[in-house]
Amino acid sequence: MKYSSQAVAKPYFIAAIGLFIGQILFGVILGLQYVIGDFLFPEIPFNVARMVHTNLLIVWLLFGFMGASYYLVPEEAERELHSPMLAWVLFWVFLVAGALTILGYLLVPYAQLAELTMNDLLPTMGREFLEQPTITKIGIVIVALGFLFNVGMTILGGRKTVVNLVLLTGLTGLAVFFLFAFYVPDNLVLDKYFWWWVVHLWVEGVWELILGAILAFVLIKTTGVDREVIEKWLYVIIAMTLITGIIGTGHHFFWIGTPEYWQWWGSIFSAMEPIPFFMMTVFAFNMVNRRRRDHPNKVAVLWALGTAVMAFLGAGVWGFLHTLAPINYYTHGTQITAAHGHMAFYGAYVMIVLTIISYAMPILRGQEAADPRAQVVEMWSFWLMTVSMVFITLFLTAAGVLQVWMQRYTEMPESFMVVQEKIEIFYWLRELAGVVFLLGLIVYVVSFFVKGGEREMASDVVADTA
């Protein structure tokens, strides 16, 4: 660790992993509810478990992004963090607010939670992924502003690298677009239109800037390739992200009461959205092949290559699969969407956070890289989680194709629930794959406790190649 204030990243990473475990436990519960419909009913109905699953995902990824920023921004800016104290305060505020919100979901009926948190003063609850009570949303904005201030001051007062500026742009976009979470008009069409300004412009827009910046940082550190080369790639990738992804929002405007020209705009631009992900894959492999040093942290490089490949498959290929309007007409809102959502989130965002954790955590613990034995265990977790996620995606895709066929694309369409029972086998298989994912996650956690011959990091070992 070059700057002592980078240490504040550690609690963020630990919190992220803790919430990740919670997310997956609820994922397994949800998968079981798909096949045993009354599992935990009425105590934890499906919608509540799903809220916990998706909200925990968002919150732990945000913890991961913040941890990543606190780690890499000082190193890039070549100075201490503006205020480690503020980072610690915001950590506890965010953790407590997040925990209380999740407990609120689980302990009282949702309508009662809305009442308790005085949702009527400024109703924002009850929309997908944005289920948090209004007070929590306000808390998120405050934490985001404090965080941006802290990171922004550090960047502006230090060396301004492309990695830092792109990261800051992504984080600022994240905060700005979240503000649309407070706009909930009675008009359903307008509601849906601007809801996507949070959801799409996050995950298919500004979050990709954050992803690109973190990936570039880890590749600079682990490969020793010239910063100029990596930064050029980063610019091209994020340029393609925004050129395709902003108008690509249109692929959500096909069937919600918006003008039909969006079927053209959305189809054409979102069909190009895989391009930046493909470039990211080429970029990652190219940099690793041209590496000028063999970094002892092999598993961090594995995660970096993994995220590039899986983001391309999940976000790129599985997104393209159902993004053209004539196809989406049949697949919209089916298990195809669920399949894409799972692999895209895992490949692009889960894996990039695990990449930076894998790279930074050993250094935060006083080693350049984890002991080789611990790395092998972590590699096992990489393969267990990644392969099981591929199977989750394949099983959901199979379920989705059958669902589309029986419920939509046939002379005699059958009702939703009848079709759900007919495709049950694929839900069982998905659940099985989900359990393997959970095992992989347990192995991941174990990898942090694998003891080997301690290799203390000499301060001069981490050669700064920048």
Added chain:
Amino acid sequence: MSDVFTKSMARNIYYGGSVFFLLLFLALTFDTLGEIPKRDNHEALTPQVALGKKVWEDNDCIGCHTLLGEGAYFAPELGNVYKRFGNSTDAIVGFIKSRPVEGIPGRRSMPQFNLSDEELEAVAAFLKYASEINAANWPPNIQG
């Protein structure tokens, strides 16, 4: 990438491209906001429908159902449920009202939300309103 293509060229494509397409998106949004009133069935947006949307949100219906294809995929599409239930708000009210508190053994079941009559009528009115939005002929058939 070769030296012909420099970092500053890449940076310019990033800035220029992002700004251009962001502005294009805003222009399209501006046009969309002008076009939406022709399709969004806003004439039907009564205080009762607004209350119904509130009931819909306060009970997180989107956590199981899709509405115009968006939401969770655990329970049926409701954008056209009014039509599927024979153009009847009474049928919608009756269905929500009759959900067993303890669920159905082994099967998925909608929770009993204990809504008041006013709330039940409102949420049914909201679903009727939603079904009359011009969603480009989606869903493909009555099963949603």
